[in-house]
Amino acid sequence: MSPRRSAEESPMSATLPVHLSEDEIDAFGREIRAIHDEIAADLGAADARYIRRLIAVQRGLALGGRLVIFASLAFLPSWGHALSGWPLFLAVAGLGTLALALAKILENMEIAHNVLHGQWDWLRDPDIQSATWEWDHACPSAQWKHSHNVMHHKWTNVLGKDRDVGYGMLRMSAQQRWSPFYLLQPLNSVLMALFFEWFIAVHDLEINRLLKGKKDRAEARRQWREIRRKAGRQGLKDFVLFPLMAGPFFLYVAAANLIANLLRNVWTFVIIFCGHFPAGVHVFSPEQVEGESRGAWYLRQLLGSCNIGGGALFHILSGNLSHQIEHHLFPDLPSNRYPQIAPRIRALCARYGVPYNSGSFTRQFGTTVLKIVRFTLPSSLTQPAGLVAAGQRGH
Amino acid sequence: MHTATATDATHGRRRDWRTRVSGAARLVATPLRPSHYLELLNPLWATHALRARVERVWDETPDTRTLLLRAGRGWRPHRAGQFVSLGVPIDGVRHTRTYSISSSADGEPRHFTITVKAIDGGRVSPVLARRIQPGTYLPIGLPQGEFVLPADTRMRQLFITAGSGITPVMSMLRTLAQRDAMPDAVHLHYAPHAGAVIFAAELHQFAASYPRYRLRPQYTRQADGPRRHFTPQRLDQSCPDWRTREVWACGPPALLAAVEACWHAAGLGGQLHVERFTAALPPSTDAAGGMVGFALSQQRVAANGRTPLLEVAEAAGLTPAHGCRMGICHTCDVMLRSGCVRDLRNGALHSAGQRVQLCVCAAAGDVELAL
Numbered sequence: 001m002s003p004r005r006s007a008e009e010s011p012m013s014a015t016l017p018v019h020l021s022e023d024e025i026d027a028f029g030r031e032i033r034a035i036h037d038e039i040a041a042d043l044g045a046a047d048a049r050y051i052r053r054l055i056a057v058q059r060g061l062a063l064g065g066r067l068v069i070f071a072s073l074a075f076l077p078s079w080g081h082a083l084s085g086w087p088l089f090l091a092v093a094g095l096g097t098l099a100l101a102l103a104k105i106l107e108n109m110e111i112a113h114n115v116l117h118g119q120w121d122w123l124r125d126p127d128i129q130s131a132t133w134e135w136d137h138a139c140p141s142a143q144w145k146h147s148h149n150v151m152h153h154k155w156t157n158v159l160g161k162d163r164d165v166g167y168g169m170l171r172m173s174a175q176q177r178w179s180p181f182y183l184l185q186p187l188n189s190v191l192m193a194l195f196f197e198w199f200i201a202v203h204d205l206e207i208n209r210l211l212k213g214k215k216d217r218a219e220a221r222r223q224w225r226e227i228r229r230k231a232g233r234q235g236l237k238d239f240v241l242f243p244l245m246a247g248p249f250f251l252y253v254a255a256a257n258l259i260a261n262l263l264r265n266v267w268t269f270v271i272i273f274c275g276h277f278p279a280g281v282h283v284f285s286p287e288q289v290e291g292e293s294r295g296a297w298y299l300r301q302l303l304g305s306c307n308i309g310g311g312a313l314f315h316i317l318s319g320n321l322s323h324q325i326e327h328h329l330f331p332d333l334p335s336n337r338y339p340q341i342a343p344r345i346r347a348l349c350a351r352y353g354v355p356y357n358s359g360s361f362t363r364q365f366g367t368t369v370l371k372i373v374r375f376t377l378p379s380s381l382t383q384p385a386g387l388v389a390a391g392q393r394g395h
Numbered sequence: 396m397h398t399a400t401a402t403d404a405t406h407g408r409r410r411d412w413r414t415r416v417s418g419a420a421r422l423v424a425t426p427l428r429p430s431h432y433l434e435l436l437n438p439l440w441a442t443h444a445l446r447a448r449v450e451r452v453w454d455e456t457p458d459t460r461t462l463l464l465r466a467g468r469g470w471r472p473h474r475a476g477q478f479v480s481l482g483v484p485i486d487g488v489r490h491t492r493t494y495s496i497s498s499s500a501d502g503e504p505r506h507f508t509i510t511v512k513a514i515d516g517g518r519v520s521p522v523l524a525r526r527i528q529p530g531t532y533l534p535i536g537l538p539q540g541e542f543v544l545p546a547d548t549r550m551r552q553l554f555i556t557a558g559s560g561i562t563p564v565m566s567m568l569r570t571l572a573q574r575d576a577m578p579d580a581v582h583l584h585y586a587p588h589a590g591a592v593i594f595a596a597e598l599h600q601f602a603a604s605y606p607r608y609r610l611r612p613q614y615t616r617q618a619d620g621p622r623r624h625f626t627p628q629r630l631d632q633s634c635p636d637w638r639t640r641e642v643w644a645c646g647p648p649a650l651l652a653a654v655e656a657c658w659h660a661a662g663l664g665g666q667l668h669v670e671r672f673t674a675a676l677p678p679s680t681d682a683a684g685g686m687v688g689f690a691l692s693q694q695r696v697a698a699n700g701r702t703p704l705l706e707v708a709e710a711a712g713l714t715p716a717h718g719c720r721m722g723i724c725h726t727c728d729v730m731l732r733s734g735c736v737r738d739l740r741n742g743a744l745h746s747a748g749q750r751v752q753l754c755v756c757a758a759a760g761d762v763e764l765a766l
Contacts, residue, residue: 033740033741037741037743043486043487044486044487045484045486045487046487047487048484048487048488049487056435059427059431059432059435060435063432063435117725118725118728121725121728121749121750122487122488123487123488123489124488124489124490124491124748124749125489125534126444127443127444129750130725130728131725131728131750134426135426136426145718145724145725145726146718146726149718149719149723149724149725149726150718150719150724150726153719153723153724154718154719154721154723154724230426233422233425233426234425234426236422236425237422237423237425241419241422241423242423294721297721331723332722332723332725
């Protein structure tokens with residue numbers, strides 16, 4: 001290892017569990033970049049087939065789910081035929097709702113999120129381009145690309161820069177100053193999970209900064225018009241037009257669509273919160289990252305992201321955000337490659353003594369929930385020692 | 396007068412009704428279009444992207460193959476002589492090239508053929524000429540080009556073609572034959588030897604059936620015999636009345652340059668129609684820096700091989716959209732219209748026809764950006 005003196009000079013050494021010199025950080029960064037270039041050069045027809053098939057499956061699921069929801073209406077008890085009755089109606093309606101929820105989850109996570117990152121731009125297929133993709137979500141794609149691709153991915157876990165730390169609503173680290181508002185945190189987090197799509201929709205509007213008069217009002221008005229238009233169309237589709245097609249059974253279809261949307265919201269909330277908030281994850285101050293090198297940027301992505309263990313289907317449904325670390329290192333590499341990259345990054349981290357935060361879903365989500373609850377109260381009332389212990393378990 | 400107005404109103408209402416239905420369908424399919432779901436059933440039913448299905452392939456010569464394509468909804472039948480753009484997937488990446496249509500303009504409205512010669516060292520043509528199988532769907536564009544047979548073909552014609560440059564003229568000849576309107580025409584076709592002539596049997600068939608069509612093959616590489624490249628002297632021998640003919644020329648750049656020089660020298664440039672096809676050059680590997688053209692703002696500035704194009708644009712007073720400035724957010728991606736750029740992170744070269752990341756790419760030679 002490097003002499004302790006140079007480790008102390010390293011910009012992160014003061015608060016982070018990394019004892020690397022500037023040179024070592026650079027070497028680490030070069031090795032990470034080499035993995036990127038190797039995978040990028042290997043992309044080919046099989047990857048293209050993967051995303052096209054997934055898109056076809058997703059559209060089939062969406063269409064099929066909606067048809068099954070309509071079909072379920074034939075089993076309503078009021079028809080009085082041999083097959084009608086609540087159990088069969090609920091089973092069929094539930095199946096359709098689940099298919100629609102799965103379609104929305106796939107579109108949101110493994111398809112749109114990754115397409116909007118430019119992961120598939122290399123196909124040069126105008127139908128699968130980050131510049132033109134519009135997703136099945138209340139947030140206009142262009143605004144998402146700003147709040148997510150620029151603010152969150154460049155400034156990952158930098159307090160005051162990365163607005164995804166608590167989404168301006170929740171206190172997720174001891175370094176965030178406490179205020180009485182956070183007493184509502186347990187309730188707010190449940191609301192956010194249920195209506196995550198709508199929170200995301202207004203995320204780039206930066207309501208906090210707007211209220212403080214720090215944001216250009218004309219810009220906010222322009223964004224608000226876009227959000228109204230996009231969210232309006234999304235709402236019209238799921239809660240007016242499709243229900244209208246069911247005529248007198250309007251409410252049944254509206255309810256099924258609402259449940260599908262809520263399921264998607266809760267799922268995406270859970271996966272995304274497991275990505276950056278489990279125990280052991282690190283946050284950074286703007287001073288800490290000033291003038292950081294490429295290697296230090298990679299290091300910050302590693303220290304600020306967490307992986308979740310699981311099977312192949314789980315990874316796909318999470319949009320491969322179960323490989324949040326690899327996603328943050330290589331946001332523009334196709335997500336279907338993350339499972340293959342992960343062991344190499346893990347080995348590299350072991351070699352350089354850099355923590356790699358990976359855990360079971362229970363561990364990652366459990367410690368995230370604990371944080372939401374703990375940071376409801378000011379840090380002076382909680383035990384920082386316990387925090388540190390929880391953090392070390394994650395490595 | 397009254398009747399006309401009433402009919403117009405009925406038409407208006409009908410159109411209005413249709414517009415409303417398709418508008419409603421689009422609202423229901425948002426953020427996609429109904430066409431995105433239709434294509435799951437049949438890619439040719441899509442209206443958001445035009446595609447063609449490869450129906451049949453056959454070899455014309457050992458290195459040249461014809462593909463019979465069936466176009467999807469939204470196709471417009473071609474005029475004889477026009478070309479079409481075609482997207483060919485190679486290792487997942489779409490490469491777009493243009494090919495002249497070789498079939499008659501009066502055939503099945505949605506069917507057309509292209510005829511592709513596998514170029515040695517080429518990237519796309521060998522795939523089309525050897526690997527694409529029937530049943531493949533390829534993205535296509537609409538037929539384009541002004542190298543088309545005029546409606547009035549009473550004027551005497553001279554066709555000058557070489558190699559696969561025969562394709563647009565073949566479409567013209569097939570159309571004229573089908574219409575039984577073959578004009579007085581001389582056809583100089585350049586090929587290495589008789590075995591390399593694409594459509595040889597059909598051309599000789601035309602010559603046999605239509606005395607007014609005279610085929611004059613010019614072999615440039617045959618072992619025992621003269622090597623007949625185009626020269627004004629040979630033109631005088633093989634077509635003495637060339638000055639009185641409307642001319643259609645398609646072939647490699649060297650032939651077209653010689654033809655153009657000949658007609659311009661005679662002051663007859665107005666009678667000459669030329670169709671160029673150029674092989675896309677593979678990106679050069681050593682150029683660094685060059686002139687950077689910003690097409691939309693009509694500026695040109697010099698740039699070195701180390702400065703990201705985003706900084707070059709900003710120094711030139713432009714304000715392109717940008718985000719992370721480190722190559723992760725893709726906010727600054729812009730279409731590279733011509734030339735090559737180098738990714739400063741790993742030295743990779745990107746060639747024209749794709750969007751490039753301005754913040755991490757520098758000019759590798761002269762480039763033009765859609766900025």
